[in-house]
Amino acid sequence: MARVGRTSTDEGLDVATFVVLDVVEGPETRWDDGRLTTDLGAVEALGAGSPGVHRMQAEIVRPGQHVRLVNVLDAVDPVVKKNAPQTTFPGALGELAGAGVGVSYRLDGVAVLSLADFRTTHDVDALACSPDGDGVIDMAGPGAYLSPWSATTNLALTFACDPDVSLADVDRSIRAITLRVARDLAAATVKAVPVAVESFALPPADGSLPAVCVILQVAAEGPLADTFFYGRSVAGLLPTLVDPREVMDGALTSGQYDWAGSRNPTAFYQRSVLLRELLARHGRDLRFVGVILALGYLPSAREKERSALLAARLAKRIGAEAAVLTTFQTGNSHTDTVLTAQACERLGVATVALFAETDAGLTDWAPETDCVVSTGNEEELVPEWRPERVIGGEMTYSGRSATDAGRLPVVEYLGAVSQMGDMRLRAVTW
Amino acid sequence: MRVVHYLNQFFAGRGAEGAASLAPERMAGAVGPGRGLGLEGLEVAVTLVCGDDFFGEHETEALRQLLAWLDEEAADVLVCGPSFGSGRYGYACGTLAREAAQRGIPAVCGMHPENPGVPAAAGAAYVVPTGERVTGMRDALPRMAGLARKLGEGAPIGAPDAEGYLPRGLRHNVLDERPAAVRAVDLLLAKLAGTVTSEAAARPERVPPPPPITDPAGVTLALVTESGLVPIGNPDRLESNRARAWLAYPLRGVTAFAPGAYESVHGGFDVRAANADPNRLVPLDAVRTLESEGRLGELHETLYTTTGNSTPVATAAKFGVEIAQRLHEAAVQAVILSGT
Amino acid sequence: MATLTTAIERVGIPAVVVTALPTIAAMAGANRIVHGVAVAHPTGDPERSPADELIFRRRLVERALELLATPVSAPTVWEV
Numbered sequence: 001m002a003r004v005g006r007t008s009t010d011e012g013l014d015v016a017t018f019v020v021l022d023v024v025e026g027p028e029t030r031w032d033d034g035r036l037t038t039d040l041g042a043v044e045a046l047g048a049g050s051p052g053v054h055r056m057q058a059e060i061v062r063p064g065q066h067v068r069l070v071n072v073l074d075a076v077d078p079v080v081k082k083n084a085p086q087t088t089f090p091g092a093l094g095e096l097a098g099a100g101v102g103v104s105y106r107l108d109g110v111a112v113l114s115l116a117d118f119r120t121t122h123d124v125d126a127l128a129c130s131p132d133g134d135g136v137i138d139m140a141g142p143g144a145y146l147s148p149w150s151a152t153t154n155l156a157l158t159f160a161c162d163p164d165v166s167l168a169d170v171d172r173s174i175r176a177i178t179l180r181v182a183r184d185l186a187a188a189t190v191k192a193v194p195v196a197v198e199s200f201a202l203p204p205a206d207g208s209l210p211a212v213c214v215i216l217q218v219a220a221e222g223p224l225a226d227t228f229f230y231g232r233s234v235a236g237l238l239p240t241l242v243d244p245r246e247v248m249d250g251a252l253t254s255g256q257y258d259w260a261g262s263r264n265p266t267a268f269y270q271r272s273v274l275l276r277e278l279l280a281r282h283g284r285d286l287r288f289v290g291v292i293l294a295l296g297y298l299p300s301a302r303e304k305e306r307s308a309l310l311a312a313r314l315a316k317r318i319g320a321e322a323a324v325l326t327t328f329q330t331g332n333s334h335t336d337t338v339l340t341a342q343a344c345e346r347l348g349v350a351t352v353a354l355f356a357e358t359d360a361g362l363t364d365w366a367p368e369t370d371c372v373v374s375t376g377n378e379e380e381l382v383p384e385w386r387p388e389r390v391i392g393g394e395m396t397y398s399g400r401s402a403t404d405a406g407r408l409p410v411v412e413y414l415g416a417v418s419q420m421g422d423m424r425l426r427a428v429t430w
Numbered sequence: 431m432r433v434v435h436y437l438n439q440f441f442a443g444r445g446a447e448g449a450a451s452l453a454p455e456r457m458a459g460a461v462g463p464g465r466g467l468g469l470e471g472l473e474v475a476v477t478l479v480c481g482d483d484f485f486g487e488h489e490t491e492a493l494r495q496l497l498a499w500l501d502e503e504a505a506d507v508l509v510c511g512p513s514f515g516s517g518r519y520g521y522a523c524g525t526l527a528r529e530a531a532q533r534g535i536p537a538v539c540g541m542h543p544e545n546p547g548v549p550a551a552a553g554a555a556y557v558v559p560t561g562e563r564v565t566g567m568r569d570a571l572p573r574m575a576g577l578a579r580k581l582g583e584g585a586p587i588g589a590p591d592a593e594g595y596l597p598r599g600l601r602h603n604v605l606d607e608r609p610a611a612v613r614a615v616d617l618l619l620a621k622l623a624g625t626v627t628s629e630a631a632a633r634p635e636r637v638p639p640p641p642p643i644t645d646p647a648g649v650t651l652a653l654v655t656e657s658g659l660v661p662i663g664n665p666d667r668l669e670s671n672r673a674r675a676w677l678a679y680p681l682r683g684v685t686a687f688a689p690g691a692y693e694s695v696h697g698g699f700d701v702r703a704a705n706a707d708p709n710r711l712v713p714l715d716a717v718r719t720l721e722s723e724g725r726l727g728e729l730h731e732t733l734y735t736t737t738g739n740s741t742p743v744a745t746a747a748k749f750g751v752e753i754a755q756r757l758h759e760a761a762v763q764a765v766i767l768s769g770t
Numbered sequence: 771m772a773t774l775t776t777a778i779e780r781v782g783i784p785a786v787v788v789t790a791l792p793t794i795a796a797m798a799g800a801n802r803i804v805h806g807v808a809v810a811h812p813t814g815d816p817e818r819s820p821a822d823e824l825i826f827r828r829r830l831v832e833r834a835l836e837l838l839a840t841p842v843s844a845p846t847v848w849e850v
Contacts, residue, residue: 125670128700145605210622212615222700274611285619299699299809300790322618324611331698331739332809335791352618354610357601357630359553364798365632371621373614374629377601410603421611426629427601430590637776639801639842640784646835654785656774657812699810709827710807710814713788716827726835738774750777758781764838765778765785766831769795770809 011101012201013245016082016194020109023060023153031188036110038155038185046177046184047159052170054160056177061113061154061391065139068387069156070402072135072414073114073257075149075265076178078107079250080186088186089250091231093179099230100245105189111152111267112185113137114159114178117393118224121163122170128222134396134412135260141385146261146413148422156391157181168223175228175255179266200245205283212278212286213320215239215311215340216247216420217296217328218264219256226255227264227328229293239294239311241318244275247291259329261378261411262356264420273422274324290318294340296333304339312343325353327419330378330411334363342368356417357427375418376425378411431582434505435464435474436496436526438519441511442479450518452481454495463567467509470575476503482518485525492522493529505535507582510555512540512570513547515562520547527555536581540570543596553598556581601630643764645727652730652762654753656738657704657711657770658696659687668737670697676736676749678756681729686715698739699770712768730762738769772798786834788812796845802837803847804830826850 019034026037040058047056061067081088082105087097115135118124137147137154144150157178161170218227220235227234230251242251252269275291282288294311298304315323323344327337334355341351345368352371355362359379362372390402400406410416410425417425439449441462460467460474467474478496485492500508508530510523520539524547527537531554540558541547551557556577560570573594580587590597606613617627643649660668666677687708694701694711709715712733720726734753738746757765776799778785786802789795790809806812813830815823830850837848 128702129698210619212618272611273609274614277612277615281615286615300807301792301805304791322622324614324618332791339793350618350621352614352621354614355630359601361601362630362632369632370626370628371617372628372630373610373617374601375610376603380601380603418610421609421614424606424609425603426606426610426613428604429597430600430602637779637799637801639844640779640782642784642839642841644839646839649835649838651835654774654778701810703808703811703814703816706816707814707823710811710816713813713827713831715824716813716831719828720831720835725832736774746773747777750774753774754777754781754783757778757783762783764835765775765783766834767775767778767785767787768806768812769772769787769789769791770812 010202012199013100013249014103015198015200016103016105017108017196017198018105018189018192020107020153023110023155025060029184029188031192036107036185036188043155043181046180050173050177052162052165052173053177054162057158059156059391061139061156063139063151063153066388067139068390068402069113069115069137069392070135070390070396071115071117071392072137072260073116073174074178074254075267075414076112076182077267077270078110078112078182078186079270080105080183080190082190085183085187085190088183089179089253092228092253093176093183096230099249099251100243104249105186105194107186107189109152110185111149111154112178112182113149113154113156114174115156115392116159116161116174118161118167121161122167124167127167127224129225129258135257135414136408136412137414138385138387141387142383143385143408143413146382146410146416148415155181155185158392171224171255175253179253200279202282202288205287209285209287210321211289211319212322212324213289213315213318214244214274214278214291214324214326215294215315216291216326217333217337218252218293219295219297219328219333221297224255224257228253228255234293234295237293237295239292239307239314241314242291242293244279244288244291248272248275259411260414261416262329262419264328264418265415268415268418268420268422271422272420274326274420289320296328296336298336304336307336308339308343311340312347312349315344315349316347320349322350325351326421327353327355330356331363338364338366338369342366354419354421356419373421374427375421375423376410376416377427378409378417380410381407382410383407431506432475432504433472433578433582434500434503434508435460435467435477436508436510436523437462437464437477437479438522439479439481442477444479450481450483452479453484454478454480454492456499463512463571466567466571467575470572472575472578480522482522485522486518489525493526496526497529497533500530500535507578508535508537509574509578510537510539512560512567512574513545514560514564514566515542515545517546520545521550523547524550524555524557528552531555538574538578538581540574548596553600556595556598558595647724648727649763650728650730650761651717651726651764651766652732652734652757653712653714653717654734654765654767655712656736657768658694658737658739659692659708659711659735660695662691662693664693664695668695668735670695670737671739673737676734676753679733679735680731681714681733682731684714685718687712696737696739696770713766730760772800775800784838786837788830788834792847796847801842801845803845804834804837805847805849
């Protein structure tokens with residue numbers, strides 16, 4: 001029979017997961033059946049010589065320790081492209097190549113964290129958009145459950161910055177080093193035999209199933225407040241269609257350090273519960289037709305409306321009958337989500353939106369946002385906890401001592417009210 | 431546990447309407463219904479009394495005295511009423527309870543769900559629902575005592591249904607079985623199938639528009655802003671987000687906001703354009719020009735400023751009430767409010 | 771923003787909100803709204819020359835005064 005053409009152009013992404021049960025220090029980085037050994041000296045040496053980084057300290061932090069991490073910038077899941085490791089995190093760290101295809105090896109149970117107290121060396125307030133600076137992870141205590149990284153063993157990289165180098169350049173170094181450490185840790189597994197392999201495929205599916213897309217909100221507000229797509233700031237991004245597997249495989253990285261609870265650390269793009277859920281249900285009770293990246297925090301009504309319109313039209317064009325709208329951080333980005341929901345509904349694309357709330361409820365709404373998922377009240381105060389040790393600085397942004405910070409609001413905990421939906425927190429009226 | 435009990439003139443045995451203008455008093459031990467609390471195991475250390483009319487007409491003064499006493503008495507918990515269906519008494523109970531709770535002293539009231547004191551408690555104090563009439567006293571006291579004891583002990587308080595209080599309208603965090611993303615997909619598919627459910631609702635609050643000013647040429651206009659505009663150096667340390675205060679700055683003799691003399695501390699946008707010309711946030715120069723031409727009557731002498739960056743609505747509402755009161759007292763007739 | 775305005779209007783003083791996000795202000799309860807330039811500079815426009823900008827701002831305030839003098843029954847948004 002003559003071939004009439006390829007049946008599918010879907011290349012697929014295979015992800016092999018290697019579980020890490022323990023992390024120890026040792027002379028070389030290796031993974032042996034669940035034990036990850038890492039050469040902390042070699043890791044710290046990676047920090048030397050990068051512009052703007054005076055010194056980098058690497059330490060292993062474990063769940064249950066009475067340790068509080070503050071000034072956490074990003075969390076990254078260790079991953080490496082098995083057959084082309086030099087393309088891991090393409091554009092942001094590695095050579096440019098299409099993400100979301102091929103074979104990735106990743107570690108589960110360990111994360112790489114970057115920490116830096118920029119205020120000790122730089123005038124953060126001089127930035128166009130000065131980040132809040134609070135990114136707390138409590139490895140034990142009443143606030144531990146708010147961040148997923150209280151349950152992972154973390155390789156915490158604390159950066160001491162050079163005040164003579166611009167914050168933008170310092171941050172560029174920090175991000176590159178952090179991604180590099182994450183890749184190198186995962187690279188310890190490349191010779192291991194994968195046992196748990198997930199294949200993420202999007203084959204043609206039954207046309208009677210509802211077509212669902214995601215409109216994934218990202219933001220770019222200048223240095224220390226940026227998101228990167230293949231290593232390029234998303235500033236100026238018009239709504240853009242991407243494959244969910246690209247998002248999960250290193251195409252999106254975070255350079256955003258404001259509002260720890262409601263922003264997306266890199267790891268949330270990598271491990272996204274939302275994208276994985278839709279991929280798993282593709283062909284079962286829905287068809288997953290794509291992910292649209294769209295900006296939040298657009299600076300004027302017209303720009304917000306334009307982006308909302310374009311995102312909705314793109315959703316329609318790819319055949320979506322319904323869209324999941326995620327939100328990025330706190331404040332007027334919620335307006336971008338609401339306007340996008342309105343534009344979608346007007347075009348016949350049904351929407352659900354994810355929002356974190358405040359004590360008074362939603363920040364913004366419209367008649368069209370009739371289907372909202374609450375990711376929790378970010379202002380609720382967490383019972384106080386006095387850790388034995390603090391990593392990442394001595395003071396929280398608000399000027400309180402990190403060992404005696406009193407009750408912190410939920411939003412200061414990294415990932416706590418993730419509006420990509422990774423967490424189980426939810427607000428109800430009491 | 432030190433329990434303080436608040437009563438009005440009637441329940442304190444000081445008389446009915448005639449005594450309604452009674453100024454605040456402090457009495458040792460339990461009085462009237464307070465003895466009923468004692469029978470439920472809640473010993474009242476101090477009773478505070480105020481006439482309902484006094485409270486209504488001199489709220490600031492009454493609160494100042496009552497809160498000062500609460501502070502002196504080192505109260506662990508405050509019980510107010512029960513005030514049943516009595517509106518003035520309920521308002522006093524709800525207001526005092528709210529102020530105490532916001533200062534860290536947990537407070538419980540008891541009143542009918544439609545009593546105007548319920549919104550006065552404003553989500554800070556707990557309100558145990560009662561009937562409208564005093565005959566409900568024997569039913570109300572044990573329920574108020576039970577909740578008050580837990581609050582005084584610092585025990586965690588559960589859901590409204592479980593603990594017997596009216597929902598306070600606060601958005602309280604719980605852990606769902608499913609991550610939010612999974613709930614989102616489920617809700618979306620249900621919506622497509624015809625069932626629309628939401629985990630959060632809008633609560634818009636509309637005030638009807640006041641009538642227009644009749645004569646712009648004669649109007650007293652005030653400028654209010656939530657753009658974070660402050661004198662350079664931010665002398666009073668206005669926060670760049672989650673503002674804890676609003677500030678008032680004199681405009682007498684100021685014809686324009688000079689760059690270098692004023693700046694914005696708002697943390698939610700790029701302040702460079704505004705700092706190059708702060709009139710881009712509050713249009714003072716244009717207002718002064720029109721004033722000097724007689725196109726508007728007079729600019730009120732004070733600028734009211736705060737940072738509207740993720741201010742909780744409850745805080746913004748409080749600021750609004752306070753600023754509005756100042757404007758009202760100064761006979762301001764119109765406002766231009768610049769927001770970001 | 772709308773919350774401040776609501777409180778001011780509740781005591782009977784008409785208020786005009788100048789904002790770059792008028793539909794949001796309307797949704798949240800503001801009644802008289804003049805459409806401002808941008809989030810970062812609602813009452814100014816750095817794209818204009820200084821002289822033009824002053825003229826523009828004056829016109830903006832005049833519109834605000836006009837709107838204050840106009841009866842409205844529902845959220846009303848005016849352009850400059």
